[in-house]
Structures are given as structure tokens and as C-alpha cells.
Amino acid sequence: MMPTENPPPDGVLARLARFCFRRRRLVVLAWIVGVLAVAFAGFGYGADYDNDFSGGDSGSAKAQRIVERHFPEQQGDTLTLAVKADRGIDDPAVRRKVEKVIAELADSPVTGPVTSPYQDGSLVTADRRIARTTIPLTVKEPPKSDVKPLVDAVEDASGDGVALGLGGEMAEKAETPGQGPAEGVGVLAAAVILFVAFGSLVAMGLPIVTALMAILGGIATIRLVGYVMPAPDFTVIVAALIGLGVGIDYALFIVTRYKEALQDGDGPEAAAVKAITTAGHAVLFAGTTVMIALLGLTVVGQRLITGVAVAAALTVLVTMAAAVTLLPAFLGFTGHRINSLRLPRRSGRGPARERRTPAERWAGVVQGRPLIAATLAGAGLLVLAAPLLSMRLSLPDASVQPHDRSSYTSHTIVSEGFGPGYGAPLIFATETGARSDLGPVVAAVRATKGVASVTPPRISRDGQAAIFMAFPATGFQDEATPELVHHLRDDVLPRAPGGADVRLGGPNAVAIDFSADIGARLPLMIAVVVAMSLVLLVALVRSVTIALQAAVLNLLSIGAAYGVLVAIVQWGWLGRPLGFPTETPIASWVPMLMFALLFGLSMDYEVFLVSRIREEYERSGDTRTAVTRGLVRTAKVITAAAAIMVAVFTTSLLGPDVAVKQIGLGMAVAVLIDATIVRMVLVPAVMEMCGKANWWMPGRRKQVPSAIPQVEETAGV
Structure with a gap:
């Protein structure tokens, strides 16, 4: 292994690492006291969750405001x-x-x-x-x-x-059990993977303890920020999954670099400084990328989605802070004992130099036929992404809950006796006052195909508004119900006398409007996240070509994950064995949150792989050699990090929340695809085909030394 240069002694990260290492008792005590104080305030006095997805200028929001102003007796659940x-x-x-x-x-x-x-x-x-x-x-x-x-x-x-x-909504919440052992199983799975990767109980424990402390502080902070940025109740589960995954991964990179430095002969303090100024530098970039991607959700314009984005970004921020401050303090306590309590390993025999590693052999296969490898991998991803074209968005209701729930029993009984639309009522509201004759509107709605029944109109106590209800012939999740709502708004109400002033709302319409709004704004959010991430990646790797490759390949892997999610959840392929009681549309907020998270995480893996390839290219000047060496040096750390992510996200399937299961499954599939097909096949194949064009940068006249030597060293294992 080539010796690495010591980091500059006056660097910010170097000074921070030395302080945390030398004042480790103070740093650990400050973290413990700070986390406990925030947890006491957050869990004891934090804001309540807000699950009201209505709002804005949608038709359902306008109808809801009319009901709130003139029918206060209708407000209770x-x-x-x-x-x-x-x-x-x-x-x-x-x-x-x-x-x-x-x-x-x-x-x-x-x-x-x-x-x-x-x-x-x-x-x-x-x-x-x-x-x-x-x-x-x-x-x-x-x-x-x-x-x-x-x-x-x-x-x-x-x-x-x-x-x-x-x-009813309150009955559903009351009988829904807690998340149960899901996070615990995720921690256990991560511990097993770390133990196998590091071969030491001490090295295994540091990333887990660091991540758990950061998650506790992050979630408590979310509750306090809820007074300013309200968020729905699933936010904590999502934040815990994200924080656990990235927290352990970030600590994994730093501990790996620390162990390498010890092997190179550095003392514990020098090794900790080197780990923070190299792997810690990469962690800060990786976490910033994830936060930028998450905050891109704010362009959707939904206040609760903004709350989820801010909460998840805060959790990532706390994990970043723990990785570069709390972890070096822990390393100060372990010192050379980082390899204590080792896993017994058999020592191999024979000349090691003559044996090629599996990663090296695989790189040779991909680089030998790059066009074939890229074509097969790309075609496979497109096939997996095909179900995406039939994706439907909605919000979960009683019909998609486990069949042993009382709320599901109520839904099935009422649907059998009074029709499936009884659980999906439509509320028509107007402020035209008691003088308005809603008879023609009621008659027009009653005569509409797909409407099962209509109630008589009712005047408010102040005489300034009127409402009536209509029950569709189809259920909440049926594809025909949104079509009926759009038909009533676009065709029926405008043509009925006085219908132009009538607003269509109700829980069903709220879900339809929310899903439609998300679907309309999703392309804008994708464009913003991709553009911001491209700028960041170009600044880091100093190559427009590689940044564009990363964006396209990330979009392919995310599209494939969307397709698999649709096939399992919406089409029902293997849905029941994976914990989905019935076929159901994708929860409205899942695709956009998945995209923001996955794009950020995919960029992390891209940096760890490509930065090592760039370093090797600057040493050898040969793209093929650089790709081979970069793949060999990063395969182990990317595989371990991805395995931890997959394990953590998959454990969400053990929980009770159908929507959280969807995002957990989608994230696990996406990370698996990204770490295998994309990083191990497409990236080396495409870079092999591009050759020297990989390093193209406008205005560059000659090859310059890498602007990010510290980041490049983090990919080695």
C-alpha cells in the first residue's frame, strides 16, 4: 500500500479531530448531556403530529374551508x-x-x-x-x-x-401496533454485517453506538421543530430508517480509514486525524448531498411534505455531526484496541500476489466486453422499470389494512351492505347562502354515472352555506373513483345551474387532490434535485462527463426500483409474503421521498467509487487500469455499506404501517440495484467506453492534480 500524506495540521477538520480525540471525555459527556436534554424536551414537550394533507388551493381545500367556517358541528372525527x-x-x-x-x-x-x-x-x-x-x-x-x-x-x-x-381514522390509529422490533432487527442485522466486515466486536460497536445516539438526538429535534414545520406521524419512522442507514454507513467509512492508518504505522491520534480529514471529508460531502436532495422536496409546495423533508434532513445533519465529533472521541478511548475481540479467521495459504480477487476478476470481465455488459445491464434496468408506466398514487385507507383489524372488518361489512363508496363520500359545499337552490346541482350529481346515492342538501345555521353528500359506486382505492371526481368537477358541476360555485371535497377528494398535486410537481422536483446534485458532483470530481453519467445511471436505478415497487404493491406480485395485505396504489408521498433519498445516497456511492478511479487514473494515466484498481479498492466498502442499507430498509416490512413498508421496500431494492448492477457493471463499462473523455471539463487545458485528494482516499478498504 502506498503511504499517504499526513493532512495539513492547520485544517479545520484536523483541528476538530485532534480536539475531539484529546478532549474525548468532555466530547462524549457533552453529547450524552445534549442528547438527553433534547430528548427530554422533544419527547416531553414536542409538537403533535399533523396528518391533515388538505390545504392549498385545491377544490377539496376550498370545500373544507367552507365546512370549517359554517358547519362547526361537522369538525369532529x-x-x-x-x-x-x-x-x-x-x-x-x-x-x-x-x-x-x-x-x-x-x-x-x-x-x-x-x-x-x-x-x-x-x-x-x-x-x-x-x-x-x-x-x-x-x-x-x-x-x-x-x-x-x-x-x-x-x-x-x-x-x-x-x-x-x-x-374510522382514530380507530385505525388506535389498533395499529407500534413499529415493534423492526428497528431492533435492523440494528442487529447491521451489527452482523459490521462484525463480518471488520472481524472485531469493538470496531463493530462504534458505528452502531454513534448512529443510535445521533438518531435519538435527531428524532427529538424533529419533535421540537414540529412547532415551526409540522409533519405527519410516519416522519419519525422514516427518519429513524434513514438515520440508522446513513449513520452506520458514515461511521463505517471513518472506522475503516482509521484501521488502515493504524496498519500503516500511524499512532491512534494521527490515525483518527487522518480518518476524519479523509473519510470525514467524504462523509460531510455525502451527507450534504443527501440533505440537498431531501430539501429539494420543498419545491412540491406541500407543507407536510416540507415537514418530512426538513425532519429527515435534520436527522442526516445530526448523524454527520456525530460522525466527525463523537466518533473520533470514541476512537480516543479504543486506540489500538479497535481490533479487540476479533472474529477467528483462517489464514489462506499460497502466494497471495498470484491470486486475483473476485472484484479484480469481475472488472476484467466487464472491461473485456463493455458494450455488451452495459447493454445487458441497461436493458435489465429498463425491464424492471416498465411497471412504472402504470403507477397510481393514493393514500392508504381501511381497505388496505391487515384483514384482522377491526377497521378492515367495518369497511368490508359497510361495503357489502351499503356499497363500496360509503367509505369514500364526496362532500359538496357552497357559500351562496340559503337563497340558493341546490336542487339542479343535486339532480345533476345524482344522474351522473358512478354515483350510487346523494343526500338532501343541508343549510348551515348561519344560513350562509349549504352542503350535501354523494356516495360513489366504487371504493376509495378504485381507479374509477378519481375519474368520477374529475368528471364531476370538470363537466357536471360547471354545466349545472349554480354548480360553478359548488366545491367538491371530503376525505376521498383530499387524497385525490394530494396525489394529483404530487404527480404534477414530481417532474419539477426531480429536475431541481438532479440539477443541484450535478453542480455539486462537478465541483467535487472536476468532470462534466462523470457527473452526467452519474445522473443518468441514478435515474435508471431509481426507475427500476419504482417498477419493482409497482409490481409488488400495486400488481400484487409477492405482495402478501412481503406483508402487503392486498393490491393497492402507491402511497402518494412515497415516490418523491424515495427519489430524493435515493438520488442522494446513489451520489454517495458514486463518489466513493469514482474518486478512487480518478486517483488511480492520475497515477497511471490509463483509464482501464484506473477502473480496475478503483473497483477493487472500493468493492468491499460499497458492498458492506449497501448491505447495511438493504438490511435496515428491509426491516420496515416487519412494521405495521403499509406506506412505510412501501418506502422501505423501494429503498432496499434501489440500494441493492445501485450497489450491484450500477456500480459493479454500468459504471465501469461506461467509463471503459468513454476512455479519456471521462475527464472532460470545459476550459481545462491540461490534467491537473485532483482537487479532492482527501475524499479519494476514503474509498480504499
């Missing part, structure tokens, strides 16, 4: 009790059971008056086998501890030919 009795609800034993459940629901401190289906015939089907009733909630968002007993009471009453289910 509701629960829906559904009953299905084989013997009919009038059977004496069934009636006693149903009335007992209704009494328990009505006696709760968070519910209002409940109308019994025995008092209102419209709540019962004609054959008297299915009934429903609505339970108003007196608290806007009651705690799960108050709603869960209601769900349990309904579930306990089921049996003996009677099925009961309790639906």
Missing part, C-alpha cells in the same frame, strides 16, 4: 360501527349484544350521542342483516388509550354468527 348478523339484527340474542356494545361506546368520555340502528331504519339494510351507525367524537384527536378500549369492546363482542367492526 367520527367512528363507524358496522354489524353483520347471520340471523339478522332483530334476533333477541343479537340485539342484546349490539345494544350492549352501543351502550359501551356511548359511555366513553370521548364520544357523543350514538343513534341506534334500531331507532333509524336508514341505518339497516333491507334484509335486516347488516347495520351501521356513526359515533361522534367530542375530542378532535383523542389519545389512543381512550379509543383502544372501544375497539377492544367491539372485537370482543364478535362471534356466534355476529361480526362487528369499528372503523
Whole structure:
């Protein structure tokens, strides 16, 4: 191994590393006290989550504002009790059971008056086998501890030919279990991979401890920032997955460089300084790239998505800070004991110089037939991306929840008895006042194909607004429902007398508008993220050609991940074994969040590989030799880092949240594709074909020394 130059003693990162190494007790204590203080404030007094995806100037947002101003009694959430009795609800034993459940629901401190289906015939089907009733909630968002007993009471009453289910958003949240062992399994999997890669329990533990402390501080900070940037409840899970993945990876690069420096004869302090000024420099660039990609989500213009972007970026920022401050302090405690508690390894026999590594042999195969390799790999990615063309966006509802949930039971009973559209009501609202005759509008909506039923219009107490509801003949997730909403807005309402002033809203319309808005703004977000990342990469690698290669190849790998996600989640291929109860559209926020994260992470791997290739090119002047050596030197670290990412993201499939499972699966597939097909096949094949054109930069007259020698050293393992 060629000796590396010591970093300049007056560099910022060098001074930071020395301070953290020498004052390690102070640094560790400051991190512990700081994390505990932030955790106490964040988890104890942090802002509540906000799951209201309505807003802006969409039709559903305008309808919601009318309802809020003139129908305050409509603001509370509701629960829906559904009953299905084989013997009919009038059977004496069934009636006693149903009335007992209704009494328990009505006696709760968070519910209002409940109308019994025995008092209102419209709540019962004609054959008297299915009934429903609505339970108003007196608290806007009651705690799960108050709603869960209601769900349990309904579930306990089921049996003996009677099925009961309790639906509604609050019921879904109350019966949804916590994330459970998912993150724990991810940490365990990462520990096994690190142990195999490093062969030492001490070296394995440092990245994990560093990442866990950073994640705890990051998530607590998210709760505090929520007062300024509200975010939905899935933000914490997403941030934990991202923080765990990048936190362990970043620490992996630094510990790897530290071990190399010790092997080169440096002392512990010099090795820590070298690790931070080389691998730490790369970590700062990598983390900044991920943050820029995440903050690109702000161009979507959705306040909750902005909240998710800021929260995830904050988590990455904290992991970066921990990697370059807390980790060198830990290294100060370990010193030469970094290799303690080693994994027994068999020593190979025979002349090592004569044996070619698997990575070297693979590089020879790819470079020997670069056009064939690039064509086959590119065609494979395009085939995987093909399902992307049929992607549909929506928000999860009760119909896509696990089938053992009470909310799913309620959904199926109500759909059977009153039609699938009962769970997807459309609310029509107008501020034209009591003098307005909504009769023609109601008649036009009722006559529209795809509308099952319409309620009579109701005037507000102040006489300044009116609303009525329509129930589609199709369900929340059916493709025909969004088509019906667009048809009503674009064709039916404008042509009906007075219909131009009527706004169409409701939970279903909110999901449709949100998905449509995301779909319309996604291209802009992609363009912004790609452009910003290109500028950053050109500044780092000093090559327009390589930056363009990276952008195109990253888009290919992300498109392939989208296609696999659609095939599994939307088409149902292997969906049930992977934890998806039924075929469902992709959650609206998943594609754009996936893109921002994956583009940033892919650029990280690109830097670790290409920077090493550039260093070897400047030594040899031969692209083929540089690609071979660069691939050999980075294969191990990229494989280990990708394996950790895949393991962490895959564990999301163990959790209960369907949308989080989607993003976890998509991220795992994308990282796997990026670290194998893209980094190990396409990048070396394309660079082999481009030759000296790889290093083209406008205005460059001669080859200049690399502007980033510190970053280039990080790729070695």
C-alpha cells in the first residue's frame, strides 16, 4: 500500500479531530448531556403530529374551508360501527349484544350521542342483516388509550354468527401496533454485517453506538421543530430508517480509514486525524448531498411534505455531526484496541500476489466486453422499470389494512351492505347562502354515472352555506373513483345551474387532490434535485462527463426500483409474503421521498467509487487500469455499506404501517440495484467506453492534480 500524506495540521477538520480525540471525555459527556436534554424536551414537550394533507388551493381545500367556517358541528372525527348478523339484527340474542356494545361506546368520555340502528331504519339494510351507525367524537384527536378500549369492546363482542367492526381514522390509529422490533432487527442485522466486515466486536460497536445516539438526538429535534414545520406521524419512522442507514454507513467509512492508518504505522491520534480529514471529508460531502436532495422536496409546495423533508434532513445533519465529533472521541478511548475481540479467521495459504480477487476478476470481465455488459445491464434496468408506466398514487385507507383489524372488518361489512363508496363520500359545499337552490346541482350529481346515492342538501345555521353528500359506486382505492371526481368537477358541476360555485371535497377528494398535486410537481422536483446534485458532483470530481453519467445511471436505478415497487404493491406480485395485505396504489408521498433519498445516497456511492478511479487514473494515466484498481479498492466498502442499507430498509416490512413498508421496500431494492448492477457493471463499462473523455471539463487545458485528494482516499478498504 502506498503511504499517504499526513493532512495539513492547520485544517479545520484536523483541528476538530485532534480536539475531539484529546478532549474525548468532555466530547462524549457533552453529547450524552445534549442528547438527553433534547430528548427530554422533544419527547416531553414536542409538537403533535399533523396528518391533515388538505390545504392549498385545491377544490377539496376550498370545500373544507367552507365546512370549517359554517358547519362547526361537522369538525369532529367520527367512528363507524358496522354489524353483520347471520340471523339478522332483530334476533333477541343479537340485539342484546349490539345494544350492549352501543351502550359501551356511548359511555366513553370521548364520544357523543350514538343513534341506534334500531331507532333509524336508514341505518339497516333491507334484509335486516347488516347495520351501521356513526359515533361522534367530542375530542378532535383523542389519545389512543381512550379509543383502544372501544375497539377492544367491539372485537370482543364478535362471534356466534355476529361480526362487528369499528372503523374510522382514530380507530385505525388506535389498533395499529407500534413499529415493534423492526428497528431492533435492523440494528442487529447491521451489527452482523459490521462484525463480518471488520472481524472485531469493538470496531463493530462504534458505528452502531454513534448512529443510535445521533438518531435519538435527531428524532427529538424533529419533535421540537414540529412547532415551526409540522409533519405527519410516519416522519419519525422514516427518519429513524434513514438515520440508522446513513449513520452506520458514515461511521463505517471513518472506522475503516482509521484501521488502515493504524496498519500503516500511524499512532491512534494521527490515525483518527487522518480518518476524519479523509473519510470525514467524504462523509460531510455525502451527507450534504443527501440533505440537498431531501430539501429539494420543498419545491412540491406541500407543507407536510416540507415537514418530512426538513425532519429527515435534520436527522442526516445530526448523524454527520456525530460522525466527525463523537466518533473520533470514541476512537480516543479504543486506540489500538479497535481490533479487540476479533472474529477467528483462517489464514489462506499460497502466494497471495498470484491470486486475483473476485472484484479484480469481475472488472476484467466487464472491461473485456463493455458494450455488451452495459447493454445487458441497461436493458435489465429498463425491464424492471416498465411497471412504472402504470403507477397510481393514493393514500392508504381501511381497505388496505391487515384483514384482522377491526377497521378492515367495518369497511368490508359497510361495503357489502351499503356499497363500496360509503367509505369514500364526496362532500359538496357552497357559500351562496340559503337563497340558493341546490336542487339542479343535486339532480345533476345524482344522474351522473358512478354515483350510487346523494343526500338532501343541508343549510348551515348561519344560513350562509349549504352542503350535501354523494356516495360513489366504487371504493376509495378504485381507479374509477378519481375519474368520477374529475368528471364531476370538470363537466357536471360547471354545466349545472349554480354548480360553478359548488366545491367538491371530503376525505376521498383530499387524497385525490394530494396525489394529483404530487404527480404534477414530481417532474419539477426531480429536475431541481438532479440539477443541484450535478453542480455539486462537478465541483467535487472536476468532470462534466462523470457527473452526467452519474445522473443518468441514478435515474435508471431509481426507475427500476419504482417498477419493482409497482409490481409488488400495486400488481400484487409477492405482495402478501412481503406483508402487503392486498393490491393497492402507491402511497402518494412515497415516490418523491424515495427519489430524493435515493438520488442522494446513489451520489454517495458514486463518489466513493469514482474518486478512487480518478486517483488511480492520475497515477497511471490509463483509464482501464484506473477502473480496475478503483473497483477493487472500493468493492468491499460499497458492498458492506449497501448491505447495511438493504438490511435496515428491509426491516420496515416487519412494521405495521403499509406506506412505510412501501418506502422501505423501494429503498432496499434501489440500494441493492445501485450497489450491484450500477456500480459493479454500468459504471465501469461506461467509463471503459468513454476512455479519456471521462475527464472532460470545459476550459481545462491540461490534467491537473485532483482537487479532492482527501475524499479519494476514503474509498480504499
